[in-house]
Every structure is written in structure tokens, then in C-alpha cells.
Amino acid sequence: MKNQRNEGMKEPKNTGCVHFVGAGPGAVDLITLRGKSYLEEADVIIYAGSLVNPELLSFAKKDARIHNSATMTLEEVLGVMEEACKKGERVVRLHTGDPSIYGAIKEQMDALDQMSIPYDCCPGVSAAFGAASSLCLEYTLPGISQSLVLTRMAGKTKVPPKEEIRLWAKHQSTMAIYLSTSLLEELCEQLVEGGYSKDTPAAIVYKATWPEEEAYVGTIGNLVSLAREHGIKKTALILVGEVISTSHYEKSKLYDATFSTEYRMAKTEDI
Secondary structure, X not given: OOOOOOOOOOOOOOOOOEEEEEOEOOXXXXXXXXXXXHHHHOOEEEEOXXXXXXXXXXXXXXXXXXXXXXXXXXXXXXXXXXXXXXXXXXXXXXXXXXXXXXXXXXHHHHHHHHOOOOEEEEOOOOHHHHHHHHHOOOOOOOOOOOOEEEEEOOOOOOOOHHHOHHHHHOOOOEEEEEOOHHHHHHHHHHHHHHOOOOOOEEEEEEOOOOOOOEEEEEEHHXXXXXXXXXXXXXXXXXXXXXXXXXXXXXXXXXXXXXXXOOOOOOOOOOO
């Protein structure tokens, strides 16, 4: 299998492949069929510690070697991959949610490129969509919001100045904010500073789709007290926007009887 970013690269002989797999938001049955298949076939699995539901490892074959990357450095992870690939073994790098969102996969892929080790990516359900399903939300309601911002507060990992929360808040679109529960008070201050009112609907979803999931809907103004009341300090997603609790929106044109599409002519009262 080719590395899609290096079409002309010749694949090494007798070398296994690394699959970057999205584990989904938490529930075991929310991993993709492809991801489950890769887990079942893997000789080596490197999973993202407590962020991944350990029950997913039950799909591994009995002789698979399993590593918890929470206790490993990047170099150690790459070393395990390289050793396995030299033996022609199959490796799964199991990331939480979807690997493309806060998965730190590019630094791994760049290193694999340098080692001429082929790899591919299997998408997963991100926490934002797990949380939406838990609350039965539609993030994009006509007349309310047609954009979803996936972002985070600056912490140990900085964000570009032009992507500060207060700047995103000016758009008044729906926001799903990752990795920011420990900075919740500052987050709410930036949201209001950017333009949201304190009455804007907001939600905090702890471990979306996991058996121990907790979800609470409130406003930006009481989000901090909600988190304190329920003892939520980490592993939660923050949702912000009018779509969370509005009944005043426009119906979609897609199913409007007076609206023509490629597959259906508009109906009139004369018909």
C-alpha cells in the first residue's frame, strides 16, 4: 500500500504497514468496520492510553502485542513501529476520536516517511459528533448557524493568535471546544468578550458516548457552576451556540414542497 503523500515512493520489501485508526468517541460499537478489521488483524497495537476505551482491545488477536502510548515518548512509539515493520508485521496506532483532530499524527507520519515505512489513515467518529448524538443536536440549523468551529483554548499547546476563542466568538457560529475544561472560567470570559451573550446556550459533555457519560445543558453564564456542581474537571467537550436549545429556525429547503431539486420538481397548490 502506498503512502498517499508520497505517490512516487517505492515501498520497502518485506515491510508491514502502519494503520492510524480512529477509535471513535468512546462507545465500543462506534469504531468503524474498517477500524475494527484493522484491530483484529494487527500484530502490534499502540493505543492512546485512557483516552481510548480499553474494551476495544478485546478485538485484538490473542498474540497481538499491545502498548499504551501514555507511558511512551514519540521516539519509543516510532521504535516499536519500525521494529514491527522490519518483521513484516501489521501495526495499528489507535487514536481517540478521529486521528486528524488533535491526534498528533503528522509528526509520526513525517518520521515514517523518513524511514520509508508505508502507512494509511482510518477515520473515526470525533467527540463533537458523539456529543451531538448524545444531545440529539443538529449543529447546522438554517437561519441560526451554518458553520461548526472545532477548536481549543491555548494551554501547554499554544494556538495561533488569530485563532483565539474571542475571535472565533465574533462569528456567532456553533462551537465545539476540545481540551479546555480545566480552563473553563477563562473560556467563558473569552466567549463573552468575543460577542456571545451570557444567555447563549451551552453544554458540557463528559466522556461522550462512554458508559459513564454525563451531559448538561445550560448557558455560557452558568457553565462554570454546572461543571463544579457535577465535579467535571477534564475529559469533557464544551458546546456553544443557539442550536443547542432553539426552536426558532428555518426548515430545510431540501424537503420543501415548493422547492425544486435535481430529483424532485416543486409542487404547487394547483396540482
